[in-house]
Amino acid sequence: MADTLEGRAEQAPGAAPRRRLTPAERLPQLLDAALEEFAERGYGGASMAGVAARAGVAKALLYHYVPGKAELFKAVVRSCIQPVFSEAERLLAGFDGSRAELLRRLFALGYARLAADRREGVLFRLLVAEGERFPELAAFYHAEVLSRGLALVEQVVRSGAAAGEFRPDLAGHPGLAPVLMAPVAMAGVWRLMLGEGQAPSPEAMREAHLALVLRGLGAAKA
Known part of the structure; x- marks a missing residue:
């Protein structure tokens, strides 16, 4: 057929x-x-x-x-985010260095995708602009993208606390992973609002972000 x-x-x-x-x-x-x-x-x-x-x-x-537009949109999102999650999961599975270095590499991956992948920019703009009108899209993104990303960050923080690298009192904090990842999302928002030439440098944001996070987690003292 x-x-x-x-x-x-x-x-x-x-x-x-x-x-x-x-x-x-x-x-x-x-x-x-x-x-x-x-x-x-x-x-x-x-x-x-x-x-x-x-x-x-x-x-x-x-x-x-595909049976319809909603499923087509989901298929586009999955085709875009699956490679980055697969890369992040491979990194976690095979990494034998410090958790601080692992967190650095995950942040680098997130900021690099934000800056380099046009598809992610298109999807991010659609969700920001139309997520309120189409809550099923926002729910899908939360379930398959946001929650998955936060779980990866939580895994690194917990393993770092167990290894004595990070503060144990922060390991299970429910707001920690969203706070750690918020600057990456904000970099995307600024890029949409101001354009690539006027938005703050994602590379500079990444380095400042990582320095603050590692100090807050106690990695610098360790």
């Missing part, structure tokens, strides 16, 4: 047959088209027909992969 729909959308009469893309090749193309549609029209204004047109496929083929 998908092959038939793809052929109808892409092959003109009399044209030489084109190689049909496999699902592993087709899905990233559809997600890229969806990101462009969301970036230009916002979540509320985006449509499945618009995404299909950008991808050069029949709308029915897009529905063959």
